[in-house]
Amino acid sequence: MIRLRDYIANWENSPLAELGHTPWAMTTNAASIIQGMISRLDSSYRVTNSIAIHESAVVEDGATLKDAVIIGPNAFVSSRSYLRGGVFLDEGCAVGPFCEVKSSFMLKGSKLAHLGFLGDSILGENVNLEAGVVVANHRNEWTGKEITLLQDGNEISTGVRKFGSLIGDNSKVGANSVLASGTLLKPDSVIPRLTSVDQQAKQLISAML
Numbered sequence: 001m002i003r004l005r006d007y008i009a010n011w012e013n014s015p016l017a018e019l020g021h022t023p024w025a026m027t028t029n030a031a032s033i034i035q036g037m038i039s040r041l042d043s044s045y046r047v048t049n050s051i052a053i054h055e056s057a058v059v060e061d062g063a064t065l066k067d068a069v070i071i072g073p074n075a076f077v078s079s080r081s082y083l084r085g086g087v088f089l090d091e092g093c094a095v096g097p098f099c100e101v102k103s104s105f106m107l108k109g110s111k112l113a114h115l116g117f118l119g120d121s122i123l124g125e126n127v128n129l130e131a132g133v134v135v136a137n138h139r140n141e142w143t144g145k146e147i148t149l150l151q152d153g154n155e156i157s158t159g160v161r162k163f164g165s166l167i168g169d170n171s172k173v174g175a176n177s178v179l180a181s182g183t184l185l186k187p188d189s190v191i192p193r194l195t196s197v198d199q200q201a202k203q204l205i206s207a208m209l
Helices: 023-028 030-038 201-208
Strands: 045-048 051-054 069-071 082-089 100-106 117-119 148-151 154-157 165-167 183-185
Touching: 023 030, 023 100, 030 069, 030 082, 030 100, 148 183
Parallel strands: 051 069, 069 082, 082 100, 100 117, 165 183
Antiparallel strands: 045 051, 148 154
16 A cells, blocks of 8 residues: 655645545546646636646746646746646746656655656655656556556556656656656655666566566
């Protein structure tokens, strides 16, 4: 069983906690979840269709926002970034230029630098993804395609074909690193630059032999 509070210390105080969803249920249903959140926002947000931007946030010209999106207080979205499929940026979050964010939740102070991809994932508070980081959300090499996770040596079935990573508070992922689908990073994890993280690698190799 994955408990989000083990990865995100302030999870119980998050507006998302009341949903009681698994991480993969949250990302799979991100657009509808965020649409529901938009209906409860106060007047400090400018809402156009299904896009809500806080009055203190900055969204540069040239950014593309699709489907349900919430851009929180003092958040920043750079020109040439692409947000789609349900995206939640909490207070102080930042998305750099030439980044794509799909069906993901970034909590307070988390940042995705330029040339990055974040798919179907949940980031805790103050997570930093350096330039060129790819948080993959699909297992192209698996026959069944269903994403499974490994937690403390136990395999967890998700029942979904797209899920990225759950990244704990204060974690750092170095430039040009790749997190394979189903990655779980505990709080304060540090991934060096140019690293490939695949927690299912042994299972994948065994299946190929």
